[in-house]
Amino acid sequence: MFQTLNNDFEILEEIGRGRFGTIYRCFSPLSGDFFACKTISKSLLLDPTDQHCLIKEPKILNLLSTHPNITHLHKLYEDDNYLHLVMDLCSSEDLFDLISKSGRFSERDSACVFSQLMHGITHCHKMGIAHRDIKPDNVLFDAHNRVKIADFGSGEWFGGGEERVMMSGIVGTPYYVAPEVLMGKEYSEKVDVWSAGVVLYVMLSGVVPFYGESAQETFEAVVRGNLRFPSKYFRAVSSQAKDLLRKMICKDVSKRFSAEQVLRHPWVINGGELAEET
Template sequence: MYVCTVCTVWMDADGLTSFSEVVLAEELKTMRLVAIKCIPKKALEGKESNIENEIAVLHKIKHANIVSLEEIFESKSHLYLVMQLVSGGELFDRIIEKGFYTEKDASKLIQQILDAVKYLHDMGIVHRDLKPENLLYDSMDEDSKIMISDFGLSKIEGSDSVMSTACGTPGYVAPEVLAQKPYSKAVDCWSIGVIAYILLCGYPPFYDENDAKLFEQILKAEYEFDSPYWDDISDSAKDFIVHLMQKDPNARYTCDQALQHPWIAGDTALEKNIHESVSAQIKKNFAKSKWKQAFNATAVVRHMRRLQLGTSNEGPSPTLPEEDGGTTCGLERPLSLSEAGEGSQDVDGGADSMSNCTFRCHPTSRV
C-alpha cells in the first residue's frame, strides 16, 4: 500500500500525453518514498500503443543509472506507474550549486550516461530523447550517481515503425532524424555529444530562435568551439565531442567506442575549475520555465521526511480526488511486471483480482 503523505503533484511532459501527474508517495510497509506517475486513461484514447511501449521498455531495463519501474496499478480512470524516486535534483542545478566544477567532473557524468545508454543499446532499446532535463541526481549526496529518466519516446529496435518516426527535442536531435531518414541507436550517441558539449561550456552547440535555421545548422553539423569559452578546455575533450557529433551516423562513435576514449577511460580530462564560466552560461541559456521553478524535489523530500518523523504541524487536507471527486484514489489491482511487459496487452485487466491498495493523501506541499 502506498500513502501520499505529501501529495505533491507536478506536470510531466512525457511523450505519452500532453502531460501526466507525478505524485510523491510513501510505501507504508517500508516507509520508502516513490514517485507515482498518474496517467489519465481518457488522454490515452487512440494512444494506447504509446503507454504499452513505455511499460514494455521500462519492464526490460534494470540499471544503476536508470530510473526503474517498480509496480503498475490501475483504477477506472487512471494508470499508475510506481517509479523509483530520485531526489537529488536536475543536472544543471547541481552544476550551478557546486562552486567547483571541472572537465573531470563532466567526464565522470558522461561516463555514467554512456554506461547506461550502452546497456540500453545492448538490450535493443533506443532512448531517442536524451537531454539534460532527463538527467537527474539520485540523491543530494556529493557523490550521487546520475539517473536517466523519461522513456516516453523510447523504442525497442525491430518493432513496427521503429527508427523512422521523427521525434526528440530540438537542439539534441541527430541530423538523420531531421532529414527524415531511417536511423539507428546512433541518434543517442549524437545526443550524448551535445550534452557533453553543453557540460563543458554551458551553452548548446546549435541555437537559433528560428527553428528552420536551427535545423539547418544541425543538418549540416555546423558547430564551433568558440573562444573564450573553450580556451581552457582540453583538445581531448573536443576530440571526444567531434567523434560523437559526426554527421554521418556510420562514422559516429558507438557507446563502446566512446567509453574507450582517453577523455573517458584515461586521464586527459583536465581538473581546472571552469565553474564560473559554465554556470554563468547555463543560467543564461537554460532558464527554467515557471512551472519547473515551482517544483523542488529536494525540498519536497525533506518535507516528507519531517512528516515521517512527526515533526510537521500541518493539518490534514483533502485527498487526491478521482474523477468523481471521491476521497480516495482506489486501485483496482496491481499489474505484475511480467503481465504488463512485452507489449502490455493486459494493462486494462479485470477487477476480479481486487486489492486493498489505495492512495491516501494528506497535506499538499507545493515548493
C-alpha cells in the same frame, strides 16, 4: 482487477508535472521507503501515438530498469482512468537545473556525470532499445547522487543481431536531436550518441552547439552539423574532450562512435582528470 495504488502507498505532495502526467512523492509503509509515482490520465491521451507510448514505456522500463543508471520501475498500477508508475525518487534538480545554476561544469565533474549517462545508454543499446530523447532534463539524480536516465516515452525497440531494424519518425528535442532524424531518414541507435554528445558539449561550455532564433532555424543548424568550439567557451577545455565531441557529434553516422566506443575513449576512461590542456 489491478490492485489499487492506495493499498500499498501513501500519496504525498506533487513534485512534478508533464504533458500527460503528474509526479507525486509517495511512501511505502511496508518498506519504509519513499518513491516517485507518475500518474498518467488516460483521458488526455487522444492521439494514437500517445496511447502507444502509454503502453510502451512501462514495457521498456521493465526490460531496462535493473541497470543502476536507469530509473527503476518498482510497481505498475492501472484502473479505468489512470496509469500509475511507481519509480525511484530522484532529486528535484535534474541535469538541466544544475547546468543552469553553475553555467558549466569542470571536465572532472562532466566526466563523472557523462560516464554514468553513457553506461546507461550502452545498456539500453545492448538490450535493443534506443531512448531517442536524451537531454539534460531527462538526466536525474538519486539520493546517492547517481545518474538515472528517465522518460522512455519516446523509446523504441530496434532489436539486435539478425533481428536488428532501423527506426523512423521525428522524435526528440530541437537542440539535441540528431540530423538524420530531422531529415526524415531511417536511423539507428546512434541518434542517442549524438544527443549525449550535445549534452556533454553543454556541460563543458554552458551553451548548445547548434542554435537558431526559432525551432526551424535550430533544425537547419542541426542538419548542417557544423560543429565549432568558440574560444569564449572552450579555451580551457582539453583537446581530448574536443576529440570525443567530434566523434559523437558527427553527421556521418558511419564514422560516429557507438556508445561502447565512447566508453573506451581516453577522456572517459581517465575521468577527465588526466586530460591534456590545450
